[in-house]
Amino acid sequence: MSIVTTQPSDGLSRRGLLTAAGAAAVGLGVLPGQAVADEVTAYDAIVIGGGFAGATAARELRARGRRPLILEARDRIGGRTWTDTFQGKRIERGGTWVHWSQPHVWAEMMRYGLPIVEDPGPDRVILSTDAGPRSFPPAEAFGRIGELLNRVFEGSSALFERPFDPLFREAEVRAIDGLSLRGRLDQLRLPPQDEGWINGFTASYAGGTNARGAYTQMAKWWALAGGTNSAWGTATGHYRVEPGTGALVQAILADSGAQVRLRTPVTSVVDNGRQVVVTTRSGERFTAPIAVVALPVNVWKTISFSPALPAAHAAATREGIGVPNGTKIWLHVRGDIGRVYAQPAEGNPIGSLIPFASLGDGQLFVAFSFHDTFDGTDLRQVRDAVQALEPKADVVSIKAQNWSKDEFSLGAAAYMQPGQLTRLHEALQRPSGRVAFATADIALGWNGYIDGAIESGVRAARSLG
Structure with a gap:
């Protein structure tokens, strides 16, 4: 595999040099690159996007005898996963957790011999009460939340009898697909404290508001995880790739043999019936018999497609599948607060606060925010929000990624809205002429997870023959 970094007109920038140096450090060949307007270069296949979906699609195309080109808009690979460092610790700024109930990512872990690491649990849990945030023993808090979740998703395993074929029981799924998470919680008529414990x-998961999220989305995940709260907890937030998600996507890319061009945003995709012509922001053009668009659904609308996107694809990118407000925040916290986990009620600026690691002068936490007016990149706002949950917490520094404001994601992880599964899902799996679509957002099974990205990449490449 070779990596080309596209230069600005005044020569390779310092950032481009650092990108090339970083690629060389992980053992990837690096070539100097210069974008030239009106130049047309032909390949066997083009993959737009260098995240897990794109990397997997490229490897699958290579296995079918094609020489793929990957065009990646960012100055790094990984898409909505991003292994980085903070306070001397390896962190994930995007997608993180894996599990053996996620068959596609687990197969890749075994293939490349990458170990996992288990995140330790908290020593206390902060939840909302009528009197404000209050601490509870983990067994009591998680025990009650588990009982409530089992009620919320009762019957999910029957509804999604074959969860990797989510419309296997189409009539039953269609009958309930218009229900939001808010609607399901309203059906249960929970006491105020139970409501506050579960709605946050x-x-x-739904992007900060239960009214936005489809009940069927989380019910499908629930069935995929095993249909119980204990299975859910370990399947979705307990194990990480020990050397980082970056190590896994790099391994997949290395096997793809693809040429990767970084800092190469795409503006146009034209399928003229004989070939696909892809034009970049700099004016460079590439052609291939087939192409895979491996970008988040929310980003499709920023690209000009000819012919126009099919109706379902156009609706999906207009409505959005990636949650519209999503910031992942890493925090260096001082204060005698222990390994505290916080899960406030719906509407709080902090969606959840999770302990991660001890530091020499404090602790490392990770938080998620889905609040539309809260700036998770602002230290003062983050400090105030955390102290409203735990007054002893002194947030001294943060590293945050607002995926919603990232022009190449325009949203965080996937969560379908009411009606989208039955109205859009099947059509989103199909290619449009010589162009297929791959993204975790539209996966059959674990959409929104790394597993879904890998599944979607394989399926898209195979759909083009």
Whole structure:
């Protein structure tokens, strides 16, 4: 595999040099690159996007005898996963957790011999009460939340009898697909404290508000995980790739043999019936018999497609599947607060606060925010929000990634809205002429997870023959 970094007109920037140096450090060949307007270069296949979906699609195309080109808009690979460092610790600024119930990512872990690491649990849990945030023993807090979740998703395993074929029981799924998480919680008529304990949990997946999120989305995940709260907890937030998600996507890319061009945003995709012509922001053009668009659904609308996107694809990118407000925040916290986990009620600026590691002068936490007016990149706002949950917490520094304001994601992880599964899902799996679409957002199974990105990449490449 070779990596080309596209230069600005005044020569290779310092950032481009650092990108090339970083690629060389992980053992990837690096070539100097210069974008030239009106130049046309032909390949066997083009993959737009260098995240897990794109990397997997490229490897699958290579296995089918094609020489793929990957065009990646960012100055790094990984898409909505991003292994970085903070306070001397390896962190993930995007997608993180894996599990053996996620078959596609687990197969890749075994293939490349990458170990996992288990995140330790908290020693206390802060939840909302009528009197404000209060600490509870983990067994009591998680025990009650588990009982509530089992009620919320009762019957999910029957509804999604074959969860990797989510419309296997189409009539039953269609009958309930218009229900939001808010609607499901309203059906249960929970006491105020139970409502406060559970609505923040579900809202943190749906993008901050239960009214936005489809009940069927989380019900499908629930069935995929095993249909119980204990299975859910270990399947979705307990194990990480020990050397980082970056190590896994790099391994997949290395096997793809693809040429990777970084800092190369795409503006146009034209399928003229004989070949696909892809034009970049700098004016450079590439052609290939087939192409895979491996970008988040929310980003499709920023590209000009000819012919126009099919109706379902156009609706999906207009409505959005990636949650519209999503910031992942790493925090260096001082203060005698222990390994505290916080899960406030829906509407709080902090969706959840999770302990990660001890530091020499404090602790490292990770938080998620889905609040539309809260700036998770602002230290003062973050400090105030955390102290409203735990007054002893002194947030001294942060590293945050607002995926919603990232022009190449325009949203955080996937969570479908009511009606989208039955209205859009099947059509989103199909290619449009010589162009296929791959993204974790539209995966059959674990959409929104690394597993879904890998599944989607394989399926898209195979759909083009």
